[in-house]
Amino acid sequence: MIILPCLNLQIVLADKSEQKAFKYTGITCFNPGSFANDSTFAAYRPCTKEVELSALES
Numbered sequence: 001m002i003i004l005p006c007l008n009l010q011i012v013l014a015d016k017s018e019q020k021a022f023k024y025t026g027i028t029c030f031n032p033g034s035f036a037n038d039s040t041f042a043a044y045r046p047c048t049k050e051v052e053l054s055a056l057e058s
Contacts, residue, residue: 010044021051 033040039056
């Protein structure tokens with residue numbers, strides 16, 4: 001058996017908490033917010049490991 005390292009690590013925390021994006025020990029972590037409650041969401045770009053926090057205007 002061969003175990004290869006995973007080079008693209010991210011953690012998505014999806015709950016009713018406010019939007020937030022941060023890095024923790026080199027891992028991209030983000031909470032896109034609650035689309036149902038306040039129309040917030042996040043766009044994640046795996047190639048650059050960028051997170052764009054967004055919201056729809058009401």
